Amino acid sequence: xAHIAYRDALGQAMSEEMRRxxxxxxxxxxxxxxxxxxxxxxxxxxxxxxMRVIDTPITEAGFTGVGIGAAMVGLRPIIEMMTFNFSILAxxxxxxxxxxxRSMSGGQFTVPLVVRGPGGSAARLAAQxxxxxxxxxxxxxxxxxxxxxxPKDAKGLLKxxxxxxxxxxxxxxxxxxxxxxxxxxxxxxxxxxVADVKREGKDVTLIAWSKMLLMCLRTAEELAKQGIDxxxxxxxxxxxxxxxxxxxSVRKTNRVVIVEEAWPYAGVSAEIADRITxxxxxxxxxxxxxVTGVDAPIPYAKNLEQAALPSPEKIIHAVKKVMYLE
Amino acid sequence: MTSKKPPLxxxxxxxxxxxxxxxxxxxxxxxxxxxxxxxxxxxxxxxAVGAIGAANPDDYIVTAYRDHGHALARGLEPKRVMAELFxxxxxxxxxxxxxxxxxxxxxxxxxxYAIVGGHIPVATGIGFAMKYEKKDQVVLCFFGEGSVPSGxxxxxxxxxxxxxxxxxxxxxxNRFGMGTPVERSSALYDIxxxxxxxxxxxxxxDGMDVIDVYNQMKKVIEGVRASKRPIFxxxxxxxxxxxxxxxxxxxxxxxxxxxxxxxxxxxILTLQQRLLEKKxxxxxxxxxxxxxxxxxxxxxxxxxxxxxxPPLEALTEYxxxx
Ligand SMILES: Cc1ncc(C[n+]2csc(CCOP(=O)(O)OP(=O)(O)O)c2C)c(N)n1
Numbered sequence: 001x002a003h004i005a006y007r008d009a010l011g012q013a014m015s016e017e018m019r020r021x022x023x024x025x026x027x028x029x030x031x032x033x034x035x036x037x038x039x040x041x042x043x044x045x046x047x048x049x050x051m052r053v054i055d056t057p058i059t060e061a062g063f064t065g066v067g068i069g070a071a072m073v074g075l076r077p078i079i080e081m082m083t084f085n086f087s088i089l090a091x092x093x094x095x096x097x098x099x100x101x102r103s104m105s106g107g108q109f110t111v112p113l114v115v116r117g118p119g120g121s122a123a124r125l126a127a128q129x130x131x132x133x134x135x136x137x138x139x140x141x142x143x144x145x146x147x148x149x150x151p152k153d154a155k156g157l158l159k160x161x162x163x164x165x166x167x168x169x170x171x172x173x174x175x176x177x178x179x180x181x182x183x184x185x186x187x188x189x190x191x192x193x194v195a196d197v198k199r200e201g202k203d204v205t206l207i208a209w210s211k212m213l214l215m216c217l218r219t220a221e222e223l224a225k226q227g228i229d230x231x232x233x234x235x236x237x238x239x240x241x242x243x244x245x246x247x248x249s250v251r252k253t254n255r256v257v258i259v260e261e262a263w264p265y266a267g268v269s270a271e272i273a274d275r276i277t278x279x280x281x282x283x284x285x286x287x288x289x290x291v292t293g294v295d296a297p298i299p300y301a302k303n304l305e306q307a308a309l310p311s312p313e314k315i316i317h318a319v320k321k322v323m324y325l326e
Numbered sequence: 327m328t329s330k331k332p333p334l335x336x337x338x339x340x341x342x343x344x345x346x347x348x349x350x351x352x353x354x355x356x357x358x359x360x361x362x363x364x365x366x367x368x369x370x371x372x373x374a375v376g377a378i379g380a381a382n383p384d385d386y387i388v389t390a391y392r393d394h395g396h397a398l399a400r401g402l403e404p405k406r407v408m409a410e411l412f413x414x415x416x417x418x419x420x421x422x423x424x425x426x427x428x429x430x431x432x433x434x435x436x437x438x439y440a441i442v443g444g445h446i447p448v449a450t451g452i453g454f455a456m457k458y459e460k461k462d463q464v465v466l467c468f469f470g471e472g473s474v475p476s477g478x479x480x481x482x483x484x485x486x487x488x489x490x491x492x493x494x495x496x497x498x499x500n501r502f503g504m505g506t507p508v509e510r511s512s513a514l515y516d517i518x519x520x521x522x523x524x525x526x527x528x529x530x531x532d533g534m535d536v537i538d539v540y541n542q543m544k545k546v547i548e549g550v551r552a553s554k555r556p557i558f559x560x561x562x563x564x565x566x567x568x569x570x571x572x573x574x575x576x577x578x579x580x581x582x583x584x585x586x587x588x589x590x591x592x593x594i595l596t597l598q599q600r601l602l603e604k605k606x607x608x609x610x611x612x613x614x615x616x617x618x619x620x621x622x623x624x625x626x627x628x629x630x631x632x633x634x635x636p637p638l639e640a641l642t643e644y645x646x647x648x
Contacts, residue, residue, distance in 0.1 A: 033505060033510075034504065034578065055506060058443065058475065059475050059476055089478075124413065126424045128439070129363065294641055295642070297645065301413035301424075302361065302413050303638070304640060307638055
């Protein structure tokens with residue numbers, strides 16, 4: 001297996017798919033000549049040329065809408081948001097058009113579109129550049145939402161997203177791009193809607209995705225030192241959600257902590273917690289705990305940014321709470 | 327009013343302050359004292375200094391993320407700007423905003439914003455309030471040429487023109503939006519012509535020449551104040567540094583030769599030369615000015631360094647007003 005960076009796994013997924021199907025193209029700010037703001041599309045302009053790796057002006061609504069139109073008549077666009085903070089400008093296109101066209105045309109048109117790019121906090125980028133917006137898109141019927149946490153999943157899931165007939169939103173945490181991992185040689189895909197148990201354990205189930213998944217894995221090691229054996233479940237795809245895998249884990253541990261970088265209010269973790277309580281109340285030994293970002297815009301100051309985000313300490317505290325150790 | 331002579335020595339001082347302040351900021355960034363995104367304005371100083379110098383102190387300023395120059399030209403305290411870059415409680419935005427989000431309500435400095443084009447409707451709204459309240463203030467809205475293709479830009483300019491709002495839209499055309507030159511982002515090469523679509527008068531100014539900026543902006547601003555109609559100004563300028571601290575100054579999307587060519591028209595050196603030739607300033611006075619600015623910059627770093635971090639309560643304190 002090759003040991004590669006998350007950003008390169010995504011680049012491979014796009015390049016391999018574009019070699020396979022010439023209807024696929026990549027469009028966004030700085031994706032071509034500049035090689036991608038985060039270098040995910042490095043080398044792609046050279047290989048595929050400017051008709052398939054397309055640099056745009058700073059016009060998120062415009063080029064996302066262009067992607068939607070192209071998708072309606074048979075092309076398969078991948079739209080790169082330089083960061084998901086800017087996808088907010090394209091939300092009208094994504095929510096009112098991409099997510100609705102199939103339904104409101106009575107199934108006559110489909111929109112096989114991928115919108116991908118980095119999200120979440122990185123190093124002190126301040127309020128307008130640190131947002132985790134998964135829940136906004138998860139709220140919308142007609143969209144699928146994926147959030148891979150490791151290079152292998154990133155490649156396999158992005159390939160599935162590109163092949164999907166529906167609009168798929170792919171969140172790539174900005175802070176993950178440089179992280180490394182094993183990626184299988186040869187062709188493979190990972191289905192949308194299938195979670196993955198990233199660490200087996202018996203005492204408590206930690207549920208997290210993307211950057212928070214890695215934080216949970218580190219925290220699980222810390223918990224192990226304290227004699228607590230955590231199972232870590234990575235939903236990988238947030239809509240649709242693989243409740244089966246989650247509930248299997250809860251049946252084993254009877255205790256759940258969900259960790260989400262975004263704000264608590266109407267967050268994805270609230271949805272998961274609600275589903276667990278309804279489908280597994282009788283097997284829960286404690287109320288489901290959520291560790292989320294603080295309900296405030298993320299500030300610039302270092303100490304405040306740290307305080308605003310989930311941390312291993314907060315996770316450990318929540319774990320002890322569901323185990324009645326605190 | 328337009329006959330008043332530009333305060334050139336003061337402009338020289340302000341431009342040097344902006345330049346030295348930012349050179350120091352770059353150093354502090356390299357040391358990890360400043361984090362996040364930090365976009366330097368080096369090369370473009372004449373635009374902010376000349377334009378804001380031509381405005382009244384109570385006119386409003388709204389700008390984007392490349393905002394250190396506008397803040398200093400508006401008279402925000404250098405030490406409090408530096409403290410903001412350090413993320414300290416004493417910063418102009420109390421450490422909450424950082425480099426891209428400098429604010430000073432007391433100076434009608436309405437903020438730096440990080441979403442390209444997102445502040446243009448906001449500036450327009452301040453203009454709307456001026457009309458609504460029958461006030462005489464004008465709004466100066468700065469943005470890069472990268473904003474001009476965006477929907478926010480066009481929607482806001484249409485409203486401003488339709489409703490006759492007192493806003494000066496100042497496009498700082500430094501030729502690049504990140505790695506994309508204007509030829510590859512705008513169908514209109516002559517950016518100012520975008521104003522035509524909104525029936526708005528427009529001007530070109532030489533953004534490397536603070537005298538041209540000042541003289542033309544003086545007329546433009548007073549014109550807007552009198553006519554209550556918005557105006558579009560394209561200042562042609564150039565950024566010497568990379569787009570942000572992680573982007574190299576040259577190499578990938580432009581050559582060193584191109585930058586060196588532009589530096590021949592450096593706004594600071596040309597003004598300094600001119601003042602020396604006309605004997606309006608002596609070399610000794612220039613050195614003295616440099617030393618004073620050096621002290622201000624060093625003091626600002628010291629102040630920032632010594633200032634406390636914001637208290638933890640600040641995290642949620644400013645989310646809602648009480
Ligand atoms: C809506 C939006 N899309 C993308 C970005 C990323 N981005 C930040 S600055 C920039 C280039 C802007 O260039 P320009 O407006 O010319 O201003 P300059 O940096 O030259 O001052 C881009 C693409 C952003 N901040 N906001």
